Amino acid sequence: MTEIQKAQAFPASAVRCLEGLLRTWPYQAIQVKRSDPARGTAEGSWRPGAGAEFIFRAECKKTGENACEVGLRHDLQWTSIWSRPTMPNEKVGAKLNEKTLEQMDRIFSTLGQFLEDETKFPPGAALVSLNLDHVAWVIGAIVSVAIRVGIVYFRPPVSPAGTAFLRVASLAGVLVGAMIAGLIKRRHPAWGSAFFEGLIVAIVNIALSVLVYSSTYAMGYIDWIVYGVVGIAAASLASIRPPAKKAS
Numbered sequence: 001m002t003e004i005q006k007a008q009a010f011p012a013s014a015v016r017c018l019e020g021l022l023r024t025w026p027y028q029a030i031q032v033k034r035s036d037p038a039r040g041t042a043e044g045s046w047r048p049g050a051g052a053e054f055i056f057r058a059e060c061k062k063t064g065e066n067a068c069e070v071g072l073r074h075d076l077q078w079t080s081i082w083s084r085p086t087m088p089n090e091k092v093g094a095k096l097n098e099k100t101l102e103q104m105d106r107i108f109s110t111l112g113q114f115l116e117d118e119t120k121f122p123p124g125a126a127l128v129s130l131n132l133d134h135v136a137w138v139i140g141a142i143v144s145v146a147i148r149v150g151i152v153y154f155r156p157p158v159s160p161a162g163t164a165f166l167r168v169a170s171l172a173g174v175l176v177g178a179m180i181a182g183l184i185k186r187r188h189p190a191w192g193s194a195f196f197e198g199l200i201v202a203i204v205n206i207a208l209s210v211l212v213y214s215s216t217y218a219m220g221y222i223d224w225i226v227y228g229v230v231g232i233a234a235a236s237l238a239s240i241r242p243p244a245k246k247a248s
Helices: 014-028 090-116 134-153 160-185 195-211 221-238
Strands: 004-010 030-036 041-049 052-064 067-074
Touching: 004 090, 014 030, 014 041, 014 052, 014 067, 014 090, 041 090, 052 090, 067 090, 134 160, 134 195, 160 195, 160 221, 195 221
Parallel strands: none
Antiparallel strands: 004 067, 030 041, 041 052, 052 067
């Protein structure tokens, strides 16, 4: 993918257009990463799915008394190598370019709606998206498995009491691993819940129980359900970032 650029004129000041971008981007699952009102620039991060991340850079230029041009740019090189989408052939690359241009069109369209009636976009009411954060669930799963392996290594002799200990220890691994995943997901507060990250941590631990520890103690469907509920709840709650306090 090469750099993609698009621009559109609006009957509003550059300051007003930048305000509109910052207000409406979260409604399109675009996280505002930084902005510079003095220069009329902003940068946002958009995750279209499958762990990929696209960076949009915007610039609002004054072109008249009450007119400005909003330019949008995207370049895959601005995205870290860990979050770049895989492109096995030119057809996939062309599809991603098309998807990026469609998102740019939506940005311009939504900005136009904001300039007409900003009450449609109340501050802090951005839509929530459940995009998967690969870094979060991978680290969370590794932590949970490490905790379980460590606990099992020092487990008490196998007995009814020992079995109960292992069951509680396994649940603790899910809980801690899911919380770690949720805390890492806080990097992207605009996307909200860490539902998928918590679920994956739980599934990894279910697979560990079935494939590795089934001979040590028996697991049932209730255990698996509890794993899932704890994993999802812990990750989702940990991913919630308190709103920033406004300066008085």
